[in-house]
Amino acid sequence: MTQEQVLNDLTGIFRDVLDNDDIKISAATIAKDVEEWDSLSHIQLIVAIEKHFKIRFTTAEINSWKNVGEMCGTIAQKLNK
Numbered sequence: 001m002t003q004e005q006v007l008n009d010l011t012g013i014f015r016d017v018l019d020n021d022d023i024k025i026s027a028a029t030i031a032k033d034v035e036e037w038d039s040l041s042h043i044q045l046i047v048a049i050e051k052h053f054k055i056r057f058t059t060a061e062i063n064s065w066k067n068v069g070e071m072c073g074t075i076a077q078k079l080n081k
Helices: 003-017 039-053 059-064 068-079
Strands: none
Touching: 003 039, 003 068, 039 068
């Protein structure tokens, strides 16, 4: 799965978890760019992403992400193993 495909799936997950169908994310998106994305919703997003892709993240991986693009990279890497 490519990072672009992952980003498309993530957009749907973000919209569902944050309950906002107008959310548009890109590789450069950070939490401050999305009004509904706070610390609690971050945890909910991680859980929803892990469930959707059937993967698990380490704490180090989660803490290393600076933007959605880095999150996509980790997901793509795990899916393509």
